[in-house]
Amino acid sequence: MATHDFDSTDGIKFLKDFVNKNGGNTGEKCEVARVNGGIRGIVCTHPLKKDEIIMSLPSxxxxxxxxxxxxxxxxxxxxxxxxxxxxxxxxxxxxxxxxxxxxxxxxxxxxxxxxxxxxxxxxxxxxxxxxxxxxxxxxxxxxxxxxxxxxxxxxxxxxxxxxxxxxxxxxxxxxxxxxxxxxxxxxxxxxxxxxxxxxxxxxxxxxxxxxxxxxxxxxxxxxxxxxxxxxxxxxxxxxxxxxxxxxxxxxxGFVPSGVEGRDEKNVKVGGRKRRPVTADERTMAKLETEEGYVSPWSTTLEEDVERIKEGAEGRERKILEFRAKMKVAGGWPVGVMDGKMDLKKKEGGGK
CATH class of the missing domain: 3.90.1410.10 (set domain protein methyltransferase, domain 1)
Structure with a gap:
């Protein structure tokens, strides 16, 4: 069983008392704990069945x-x-x-x-x-x-x-x-x-x-x-x-670890591929834009991932993670060769 540091601070105790004394139930099979690098969350402490009510709060x-x-x-x-x-x-x-x-x-x-x-x-x-x-x-x-x-x-x-x-x-x-x-x-x-x-x-x-x-x-x-x-x-x-x-x-303010259900819908608005750099790419981009494509990217997926691996931190890391996430949702191939890429979406892309 995974171990967590449970949060027994006065603030959490006061909050639980407030809820429980006013018609709510903070749950007998869960506890507030520090998860995912120290943020607060709620962890299961006793087995829960499907459809079981874990906690409740009156309106x-x-x-x-x-x-x-x-x-x-x-x-x-x-x-x-x-x-x-x-x-x-x-x-x-x-x-x-x-x-x-x-x-x-x-x-x-x-x-x-x-x-x-x-x-x-x-x-x-x-x-x-x-x-x-x-x-x-x-x-x-x-x-x-x-x-x-x-x-x-x-x-x-x-x-x-x-x-x-x-x-x-x-x-x-x-x-x-x-x-x-x-x-x-x-x-x-x-x-x-x-x-x-x-x-x-x-x-x-x-x-x-x-x-x-x-x-x-x-x-x-x-x-x-x-x-x-x-x-x-x-x-x-x-x-x-x-x-x-x-x-x-x-x-x-966080980038989820998995592609979310509506990401595929958003990439149709936000664009799928790298911003054109050469004259030929700009010419092609004009045609593709007229056909409904939007091309906002200044980097490839590989370049974003490489910068993350190099140790990007703070806001830069979040920005790169977000850009990479939306490119993956748009069906980018993992391999990009000489700036050329397959613009067709993979089967099951965005899932």
Whole structure:
């Protein structure tokens, strides 16, 4: 059985007491532990059966970040929800006292490393991602932060911090969608104390479910998708219907180890191959772009992987890992010869 350092700090004890004394259940077969190089996670301590409820949280302990009855032509941005979090839970003395055990374990501005999410990247570092969809996502969120800071009493740096908390700790609960694979999903962001300690896993062994969702007193539960043995980390697949690597990197600041389910869809937008260098390549790229291809890359997959092996660290390493991930999702061959490559996608690419 794998061994982990269990987290018995006062903050975790206070949080568990808060949940358990107010109608929730933090689980008798799991514990908070340090996993994956020291980050917090939840580990199985006793065998769990398929479909067994691992932990639960009443809706009364959920921190809603948006009123779904609000009439708006556009869905709320993460920054809108960040403003609400500050006003509804930090500025309201009663709510602040109620949720103090949860708010107390959230990272403070001084504890937030400046490279946790791409929102904190420099303009040049954002350009180095070379992937239009994530670049626009980051730039749009930073524009939202600047805009909201002019209409609130929050400074851009404070609002960026609250936006980080919202994007990294909240769950987007699906309310309705015409198509489960559609990006046009109506939902509401909520923060779920203790349950948000669960990390993402591409091959997750648990899932978030809602009991009696039509009632005001519904319950959020974490349910085992298959048997889980002691020592195994309990993980979720972040996002309703599954997030892509773009979503995960943008919102949480990490590049997943496996190709996510929606990566194949994103590479059709972001481009598949190296940016043209020679005159002949530029000529071909013009034709290929007219046929629907987009070519943002300045390096090959092999070059990115080689730089990682050479010891790239910090933000540079994350950027290279992201670029390599999207190239693999697009079906790049592992071998690239003399700058020429097979543009056809491999069978089963992106899986």
């Amino acid at each position: 009364s302990l959920a921190l809603s970040l948006w009123d779904p009855s609000t009439k708006s032509e556009t869905p709320p941005t993460a920054t809108d929800c960040a403003v609400n979090f500050k006003e509804w839970y930090l500025d309201d003395e009663n709510r602040l006292n109620t949720f103090a055990p949860y708010i107390g374990i959230l990272p403070t501005p001084s504890e937030v490393e400046l490279d946790v999410t791409p929102d904190y990247y420099s303009e040049n570092e954002i350009k180095m991602l070379e992937f239009p969809k994530i670049i626009e996502s980051i730039n749009q969120r930073n524009r939202d932060i600047e805009k909201s800071s002019t209409t609130t009493k929050l400074s851009p740096s404070d609002l960026k911090y609250y936006t980080y908390l919202v994007t990294s700790r909240s769950f987007n609960i699906r309310l309705s969608a015409d198509d489960k694979d559609s990006d046009n999903v109506k939902g509401v962001r909520i923060m779920l104390p203790f349950l948000d300690l669960l990390n993402h896993g591409g091959k997750s062994n648990a899932e978030l479910d809602i009991l009696n969702p039509e009632k005001d007193d519904s319950t959020f539960v974490i349910r085992a998708k298959r048997p889980i043995q002691p020592g195994k980390e309990i993980s979720l697949t972040y996002g309703s219907g599954g997030f892509s690597s773009v979503d995960l990197f943008s919102s949480y």
